Amino acid sequence: MSKNTIIKVEGLSKQYLLNKSALPKSDTLFDNVLTGVKNIKNIARKTETQEFWALKDVSFEIEQGDRVGIIGRNGAGKSTLLKILSRITPPTKGRIEIYGRLASLLEVGTGFHGDLSGRENIYLNGSILGMSKHEIDRKFDEIVDFAEVEQFLDTPVKRYSSGMYVRLAFAVAAHLEPEILIVDEVLAVGDAAFQKKCIGKMKDVSNGGRTILFVSHHMASIQSLCNKAIVLKKGMVDFPLSNTDLCLKHYLKDVVAQSKMQLAERTDRDGEGTFRFKNIILKDKEGSVLNAAQTGSDLIMEIEFDLKKESLNNLSLALTIYNDEGREMFTLANHISKAPFETVNKGNVIQCLVKKFPLTSGSYLCNIIAYKDGIVQDYIQEAYNLEVEEGDFFGTGKIVPTTQQSFLVENVWQLK
Amino acid sequence: MNKDKIIIDPNLSSFFSFKELLKYKTLLSNLARRDFLVRYKQAFAGIMWALIKPLMSILVFGYISSKISSTGNTTTNFLYVASAMLLWQLFSNVFNEVSNSIVGNANLFSKVYFPKIVIPLSTILVCLVDFFISLIILVVLFIVSGQSIHWQLILAPIFILLTLINGFGIGLYFATINVKFRDVKFIVPVILQFGLYVTPVIFSTKYYTDRLPEWLHWLFCLNPMVGAIDGFKYALFGGEAIYNVNYFIASICMSFLFLFIGVKYFYKFERDFVDYI
Secondary structure (H helix, E strand, C coil): CCCCEEEEEEEEEEEEEECCCCCCCCCCHHHHHHHHHHHHHCCCCCCCCEEEEEEEEEEEEEECCCEEEEECCCCCCHHHHHHHHCCCCCCCEEEEEEECCEEEECCCCCCCCCCCEHHHHHHHHHHHCCCCHHHHHHHHHHHHHHHCCHHHCCCEHHHCCHHHHHHHHHHHHHCCCCCEEEEECHHHCCCHHHHHHHHHHHHHHHHCCCEEEEECCCHHHHHHHCCEEEEEECCEEEEEEEEHHHHHHHHHHHHHHHHCCCHHHCCCEECCCCEEEEEEEEECCCCCEECCEECCCCEEEEEEEEECCCEEEEEEEEEEEECCCCCEEEEEEHHHHCCCEEEEECCCCEEEEECCCCECCEEEEEEEEEEECCEEEEEEEEEEEEEEECCCCCCCCCCCCHHHCCECCCCCCCCC | CCCCEEEECCCCCCCCCHHHHHHCHHHHHHHHHHHHHHHCCCCCCHHHHHHHHHHHHHHHHHHHHHHHCCCCCHHHHHHHHHHHHHHHHHHHHHHHHHHHHHHHCHHHHCCCCCCCCHHHHHHHHHHHHHHHHHHHHHHHHHHHHCCCCCHHHHHHHHHHHHHHHHHHHHHHHHHHHHHHCCCHHHHHHHHHHHHHHCCCCCCCHHHHHHHCCHHHHHHHHCCHHHHHHHHHHHHHHCCCCCCCHHHHHHHHHHHHHHHHHHHHHHHHHHHHHHHHC
16 A cells, blocks of 8 residues: 555445345335235245345555546446445445545535525535534635625525526535545536536645545546546446546447447436337438438438337427537437427337538437426437538538537628 | 544444534534524414414313313413423424434435434434423413422423433434334324323323223333423422332333433444435
8 A cells, every 4th residue: 555545445345235025115114014924924935135236346546636537337336436435325345444534525515405595504514514613614705705696695595596506505515625525426517617617626626635536427527627537337447547538538438339239228228218219310311321420411310219108298309419528519409499299109200300410520429318397208328329421511522620620610701 | 644544344333422423513503503494484473383382282281181180279280281291292392303304314414424313413402492492381380370499490401301312212213214114204193192191291190000000000101201201390399290219210211221222223224324215
């Protein structure tokens, strides 16, 4: 163990037991009594337990001052790892040694109460995060400044705009002064300007010699904040703690491989599942199937799906396209450009036409989501790997070098 | 360089640590503050409700008691019922709030680490504030009726503390069960409703023991609130409130037994709460 080691994780594993008994899941005392009675009959038969290892034999050492990004798909065990490190849930096996005061920020505004004023919430939230009254007193003005809520300090936070709420919540957390800070995706909230401010604040924190562990789906944030990273996959270390760029490269290669899988076979999806994506096919205007989109040409994205019912009302769909650095390019959504589909029937296919496809050549990833009345039906991250070939966007026969831009926009120049 | 060293491993058992609790005293008071502030927000009568609720019970049960037991005069009867009722309501509030506190604050400890015992402890503070407000009723009754007080009054805090111990110990046990079985939410009011009638609130211990067969006396006195309420009455009125010293001591022993069981049970499962909630 090196002298500067601040966190040492050895053989960490976490097991969850699913469906503890083969009998239907029972959650009330009455049900338990009933199943108890039923069990007496076949007491010799062992109840089936399905084991699920959220983390398996994870080891690493973090040195003081490191800013470590934890990368992995949904279900890779990132959140479980953070929860164990923050002492929220105990591990099943393994051992962790932590040297220093640790604070975790798994959520923005933990314990915020809508009925309390901004001032009251600063004290409440601060103390939940482990600050003493004296510490909060000392930082109070700074927090209020950072959050830009001076005028509304005595207003209940339920009357705040969501932007103000998030700013205040992050401001409290940002003024913690632990030796180790654990952060989970909290930057996924707030507007772009505020996100930048947050990243800046976290950089300041780490420049003070403090250690940061950071989980995010936002590759760009990890790239700009972290100097080291580790890749988790299915609860195991997929790529050991090393330089951020190396890790990201490894991860993205893996993501692209996965996104080439058939959508119907994907299991890493969320949602109710009445509507499920089955396939995405690219077509040109004439309806012939394409392998890749072409810059400047009209593109039809055809979505095939399964329905559990005969028909579904009021369906919203959105498709977000990212570049290979994980930076969001744009979102195509039926409820924004027009309105949700009123009725979707079994056997329908959905088509989305993008006129004059604006992205320059390269490899892109799509997240897709379908929801009805605010309830997610199906959500798949990195669902589709969209290849874009270069094309003649302006109809002038010139191919635009991609190094200069990622988007092409129609523009007309005049000299008068 | 580093003062703190944290070790996390699966076998680490946690138990009550006063030192750690002291570090979280700001959280303790802020949680209590939150509960108190939020409770009467947007309620027109506000803090008055802390008076109205016990006052109604005292009026109803005081009337019933003076009609039925017909020993002594109505005023003393009212005073007896009022003092016992206030203490019973303290117990019932603590019991109820503590047993729901862990589930009710799951959003906190599933996101941040802190000793979970802080949550039920903070609810006690809130109940205690309510209790002190409701004591106004008793003070007014004492003044109006011209009831004199004795030296024993200095013992009263002991029995208030005993009541807190009762509510906390039993509440903690139920709070732990509540993590897995939400039935607790329905069971607790039933227990409390039943409890009111087997505790010397409306009638005295003597009234009960006179009417119960001998073998039931011990069972009656295994109710930990018997000791607390009889003791409280003794502190306020002196005299014969403690009907039988053996029963009294038995009841107090039960209080500490319940506390022990509650705390032990709580800490046995405390670390796994997040995985079951």
